[in-house]
Amino acid sequence: MVIPQIIKIKRISAWTHNSKQFTVFLDGRKMPRRIGNGEGRKIAVDPGFHELSLKMGLLSNTVQAAGSLGQMPTGGS
Numbered sequence: 001m002v003i004p005q006i007i008k009i010k011r012i013s014a015w016t017h018n019s020k021q022f023t024v025f026l027d028g029r030k031m032p033r034r035i036g037n038g039e040g041r042k043i044a045v046d047p048g049f050h051e052l053s054l055k056m057g058l059l060s061n062t063v064q065a066a067g068s069l070g071q072m073p074t075g076g077s
Helices: none
Strands: 005-010 023-026 040-045 049-056 059-066
16 A cells, blocks of 8 residues: 655745746646645655646746655756
């Protein structure tokens, strides 16, 4: 039995872009809910490494997230 791991996302509350919401992508798939100003989100994932992207309008940022043992991948990119 595989126990799902949790990736937590927290968007700090700030006056810049406070009315904008972030679209969340996990491993290239668009997640059903957006993250607003000051909101958080928990996503259950299978153990292993995952790619997490946040997009606001034309801007986006991608990070690698670990779904096992809280370890981030090492090395290039």
